Amino acid sequence: MSGDRLKIILSLTSPLLIIITLFFGGIFYGLLQSLGYQPAIQKYDINFDAYYNVMFSERYAKLFWTGLGLNLWVSFVSTFLAAAFALFGALAIRKTFFAKTFCNFIYSLNLPMPHLVVAIGMIFVFSQSGLLARMSSQVGLIGSPSDFPILVKDKYGLGIILTYVWKESAFFFIILMSVLQSLGENFEELAQSLGANKWQRFRYVILPLIMPSLFSASIIVFAFSFGAYEVPALLGISYPQMLPVMAFEFFLNPDLNARSEGMALSIIIAMIVMILVIIYFWLIQSKIRKN
Amino acid sequence: MNTNLKKINIYAIYLGAFILILPLIAFFINAFSFRWFYPQLVPKELSLQAWVRLKLIPKIDNRSFDNFLELWLSNPTIIKALLNSLTIGLIVTIASIIIALPAARVLGLLNFRFKKIIIFIMISPTILPPIAFVLGLNINFISLGLSGSFFGVCLVHLVPIMPYVVLTMTGIFANYNPDFEHQARTLGANKFKTFYLITLPAIAPGMVVAALFAFLVSWSQYLLTFLIGAGKIMTLPLLVFSTASSGNPALTAALSIVFIFPTILILFFASKFVTGDSSAKYGLGKL
Amino acid sequence: MNNKFKFITFAIISLFFSKLVSAEVAPGFNSWDDVKAAAEGQQVNVYMWGGSDAINSFVDDFYGVPLKNDYSITLNRVGIAGTIDAVNQVLSEKEAGITEDNGSIDLIWINGENFWTLKQAGLLYGPFATGLPNSKYVAWDNPAVNLDFGRSVEGMESPWSSAQFHFIYDSARNNYEDMPRNYGELSNWISNNPGRFTYIKPGKAGFVGTRFIKQIFFELSGGHDQWVGPYNDELYTKWAPKVWRLLNSWEENLHRSGETYPANNADMHALFANGEVDMSFTQSPRGAGPTNSSGTTPLTSRAFSFFKNMIGDFNYWAIPYNAPNKAAALIYADLVLEPILQAAQVQPANGFCCGWGIGTDKVTNLEGIAAIKDAQNNLGDAAEDQGILAKALVSDIAAEYQDKIEADWFANVLLK
Numbered sequence: 001m002s003g004d005r006l007k008i009i010l011s012l013t014s015p016l017l018i019i020i021t022l023f024f025g026g027i028f029y030g031l032l033q034s035l036g037y038q039p040a041i042q043k044y045d046i047n048f049d050a051y052y053n054v055m056f057s058e059r060y061a062k063l064f065w066t067g068l069g070l071n072l073w074v075s076f077v078s079t080f081l082a083a084a085f086a087l088f089g090a091l092a093i094r095k096t097f098f099a100k101t102f103c104n105f106i107y108s109l110n111l112p113m114p115h116l117v118v119a120i121g122m123i124f125v126f127s128q129s130g131l132l133a134r135m136s137s138q139v140g141l142i143g144s145p146s147d148f149p150i151l152v153k154d155k156y157g158l159g160i161i162l163t164y165v166w167k168e169s170a171f172f173f174i175i176l177m178s179v180l181q182s183l184g185e186n187f188e189e190l191a192q193s194l195g196a197n198k199w200q201r202f203r204y205v206i207l208p209l210i211m212p213s214l215f216s217a218s219i220i221v222f223a224f225s226f227g228a229y230e231v232p233a234l235l236g237i238s239y240p241q242m243l244p245v246m247a248f249e250f251f252l253n254p255d256l257n258a259r260s261e262g263m264a265l266s267i268i269i270a271m272i273v274m275i276l277v278i279i280y281f282w283l284i285q286s287k288i289r290k291n
Numbered sequence: 292m293n294t295n296l297k298k299i300n301i302y303a304i305y306l307g308a309f310i311l312i313l314p315l316i317a318f319f320i321n322a323f324s325f326r327w328f329y330p331q332l333v334p335k336e337l338s339l340q341a342w343v344r345l346k347l348i349p350k351i352d353n354r355s356f357d358n359f360l361e362l363w364l365s366n367p368t369i370i371k372a373l374l375n376s377l378t379i380g381l382i383v384t385i386a387s388i389i390i391a392l393p394a395a396r397v398l399g400l401l402n403f404r405f406k407k408i409i410i411f412i413m414i415s416p417t418i419l420p421p422i423a424f425v426l427g428l429n430i431n432f433i434s435l436g437l438s439g440s441f442f443g444v445c446l447v448h449l450v451p452i453m454p455y456v457v458l459t460m461t462g463i464f465a466n467y468n469p470d471f472e473h474q475a476r477t478l479g480a481n482k483f484k485t486f487y488l489i490t491l492p493a494i495a496p497g498m499v500v501a502a503l504f505a506f507l508v509s510w511s512q513y514l515l516t517f518l519i520g521a522g523k524i525m526t527l528p529l530l531v532f533s534t535a536s537s538g539n540p541a542l543t544a545a546l547s548i549v550f551i552f553p554t555i556l557i558l559f560f561a562s563k564f565v566t567g568d569s570s571a572k573y574g575l576g577k578l
Numbered sequence: 579m580n581n582k583f584k585f586i587t588f589a590i591i592s593l594f595f596s597k598l599v600s601a602e603v604a605p606g607f608n609s610w611d612d613v614k615a616a617a618e619g620q621q622v623n624v625y626m627w628g629g630s631d632a633i634n635s636f637v638d639d640f641y642g643v644p645l646k647n648d649y650s651i652t653l654n655r656v657g658i659a660g661t662i663d664a665v666n667q668v669l670s671e672k673e674a675g676i677t678e679d680n681g682s683i684d685l686i687w688i689n690g691e692n693f694w695t696l697k698q699a700g701l702l703y704g705p706f707a708t709g710l711p712n713s714k715y716v717a718w719d720n721p722a723v724n725l726d727f728g729r730s731v732e733g734m735e736s737p738w739s740s741a742q743f744h745f746i747y748d749s750a751r752n753n754y755e756d757m758p759r760n761y762g763e764l765s766n767w768i769s770n771n772p773g774r775f776t777y778i779k780p781g782k783a784g785f786v787g788t789r790f791i792k793q794i795f796f797e798l799s800g801g802h803d804q805w806v807g808p809y810n811d812e813l814y815t816k817w818a819p820k821v822w823r824l825l826n827s828w829e830e831n832l833h834r835s836g837e838t839y840p841a842n843n844a845d846m847h848a849l850f851a852n853g854e855v856d857m858s859f860t861q862s863p864r865g866a867g868p869t870n871s872s873g874t875t876p877l878t879s880r881a882f883s884f885f886k887n888m889i890g891d892f893n894y895w896a897i898p899y900n901a902p903n904k905a906a907a908l909i910y911a912d913l914v915l916e917p918i919l920q921a922a923q924v925q926p927a928n929g930f931c932c933g934w935g936i937g938t939d940k941v942t943n944l945e946g947i948a949a950i951k952d953a954q955n956n957l958g959d960a961a962e963d964q965g966i967l968a969k970a971l972v973s974d975i976a977a978e979y980q981d982k983i984e985a986d987w988f989a990n991v992l993l994k
Contacts, residue, residue, distance in 0.1 A: 252662060
């Protein structure tokens with residue numbers, strides 16, 4: 001027994017050490033700095049100035065609250081649309097001959113494309129002088145670039161949403177396909193023989209079965225899109241600006257005091273993600289219990 | 292009625308595939324064109340200039356094999372970045388597997404107190420954004436001398452990778468029967484032989500998935516490398532990002548192709564492994 | 579009176595004497611031969627903005643090769659997204675207690691605010707600039723050289739090249755004669771051509787945009803002279819509201835109605851090249867030449883300048899106090915002032931094409947003079963008349979204005 005115990009401790013030490021020192025250590029030190037504790041520049045007092053500055057000072061309040069709004073909008077819409085497209089696609093083609101080909105296609109062309117590259121691709125395709133605009137101009141739909149709708153570097157974050165939907169719907173699709181395939185068709189056939197129509201079969205048979213996977217996948221997509229830097233940095237504008245970009249710009253400011261604000265903002269981002277994930281968890285759990 | 296519906300489905304697939312492939316088309320046209328401005332749909336000037344400027348192809352008048360070799364050996368930034376990305380990716384992949392293997396075995400096979408808490412700690416980096424820990428870590432790494440070092444970058448890459456590798460391999464061990472090992476041991480096989488002959492073949496497919504995933508995450512990591520590498524460790528994503536804001540689409544496109552081509556190739560050959568159900572798949576959403 | 583005179587004489591003599599006694603060319607080095615000896619075999623870590631591959635390959639080819647061959651110094655050019663990153667690195671190292679010769683940066687391509695941040699914090703090595711042998715070619719008596727954004731250089735950085743703000747237009751779309759020649763005319767042009775103009779967002783990455791706005795201050799206030807010297811808050815506060823009013827009056831006729839602005843010059847070139855706007859900005863004496871040949875603007879692009887208030891400035895090399903290879907850094911800073919290499923950086927065929935870092939009239943050797951002449955003759959037809967540019971040249975102003983303008987533009991124009 002004690003041999004087992006020793007084995008458990010020894011085996012778990014190194015991965016836990018990495019996560020605890022690097023991940024939690026980093027967050028802890030960021031928290032300290034966000035509270036104004038910066039021994040390097042002889043500041044030892046603890047206060048909430050940085051948080052106040054970011055959220056309520058005249059200079060940053062507008063930027064922060066619009067940024068928060070944009071963050072919520074982008075994350076919710078991207079997660080929802082990506083899940084919806086994937087669900088529609090998966091249900092439509094899961095029984096066709098194409099399903100497997102399409103899966104492989106996504107595996108080899110979509111999944112290895114980093115978000116960074118996809119964002120660049122979106123600029124190439126969707127900007128006002130991009131590939132689609134040029135196609136529209138060739139067929140006479142638009143005259144000058146300004147006639148083409150503004151889809152990237154726009155104030156509603158459409159370009160950012162496009163990128164996440166492009167990337168993440170394929171991710172959802174893969175997850176859903178693997179669940180649907182593992183379910184087999186017995187359930188549905190049973191439901192069909194009991195006289196359930198298409199909608200009922202979806203609502204009462206398929207949906208509850210895929211819910212857990214859909215649920216964990218959407219948490220990951222939501223949390224990721226809320227805190228990621230690269231895509232909004234490339235496709236966003238200066239106002240309104242998504243929070244991770246704002247945090248990073250604070251951090252790069254040569255004024256060392258601005259670092260506290262950058263840290264405060266990154267802690268705020270982490271807290272919001274955590275709170276939303278907990279709420280989401282709680283909602284889903286109570287729903288599942290009800291059913 | 293039903294055939295119509297099927298037709299619509301098929302068109303939807305074609306449309307989906309087209310949208311998925313459109314950015315790739317744009318990358319290829321951009322990378323081989325010169326002065327390709329609106330409203331040209333097809334570029335008037337085709338050119339390898341982007342590749343010449345990246346120093347992947349020698350200037351027009353001397354394209355012999357020796358010139359290629361000489362150019363690549365002169366260690367241009369892109370080759371440096373490619374090698375850095377590759378080395379960091381391989382080191383991190385191997386390290387994460389070695390570290391995760393015993394932990395996954397314990398988590399998969401045994402039940403003990405605090406197991407839930409330990410798993411919770413282990414997966415927390417998958418939910419909280421990297422910006423939350425890397426800003427704080429930055430100063431610590433500088434004072435430890437790890438900032439700007441190869442080792443520091445490898446270390447910080449382990450954070451987003453570890454949870455998925457541990458989870459994936461835990462999943463494998465949960466369906467693994469250790470009795471075979473006992474039998475092998477009683478039949479006289481030593482520890483290494485047992486691992487090599489019994490354990491490894493059983494966990495290999497899952498390990499490939501975990502390794503693949505670890506490599507891809509490291510390969511596409513921008514923020515962590517940028518902050519911990521302090522400008523000294525140049526990797527492909529850093530190069531792509533800075534070129535993307537330098538206003539030369541041909542150059543950006545050519546670099547992006549260099550960046551994604553190896554991963555497309557890897558996944559093309561490895562896709563048959565990934566199709567099984569595994570936790571690593573959930574990490575693919577974050578690449 | 580007499581006392582004061584005595585004091586000054588004494589000061590001059592003692593200064594002279596102290597120079598003789600220490601006879602340093604730079605702190606820690608008694609002669610240039612000492613520097614050369616110490617530099618041999620070192621690696622010089624050069625941190626510079628890496629966004630232009632033309633500049634990158636110029637540095638690698640024209641400095642990397644002679645450094646290796648003549649001085650056995652290895653050049654390690656580190657491309658960064660903005661000079662601010664290097665400044666941050668030095669600050670972070672200081673914060674982490676990495677001092678002495680243990681830093682990671684040997685040279686930073688720098689000017690203006692970034693220079694002032696480091697100089698003020700005492701994080702620079704020097705004075706070294708006037709001790710370099712090739713310093714004799716530098717026009718140190720010119721305020722545009724010895725003041726960097728209105729601040730004394732004091733030998734803490736050594737010049738590399740210069741640049742002057744002006745505009746690019748496309749001769750296939752517009753005529754040279756129809757282009758505006760001051761901000762008043764530009765205002766009219768914007769209302770007559772809605773959606774066809776934008777400017778670069780003032781900010782750390784878009785200093786060219788900040789410059790565009792500083793020049794409005796000069797024109798509205800009736801001249802550049804009063805803006806020279808230390809920051810003058812009264813002057814700024816008097817004219818700032820009028821500038822914001824002008825910029826806001828443009829907004830409805832700007833590209834995308836001023837909802838977004840290009841973040842840097844590259845973004846602006848892209849909008850211009852794809853026909854989304856009709857003007858772009860350039861800093862090169864060759865006008866549209868460099869971007870025409872790199873393929874980022876159409877071949878028909880040309881340059882034009884306002885007749886007044888076009889800001890020009892010098893950019894420099896500075897050495898951090900904790901640079902690990904100071905000797906090699908000194909060799910590098912000296913090398914870039916070599917007249918032949920200066921001519922090479924202006925020579926369009928070499929792709930860098932920045933302005934002179936030295937006073938060309940100070941060069942006396944025949945080889946240097948010939949190279950300089952050749953470079954000037956080759957500027958090409960994508961460049962504006964050099965006489966118009968020279969007449970419009972004004973120096974940049976105190977760094978505080980830049981901070982103020984960036985923050986206030988954000989609050990009064992973007993967030994409005």
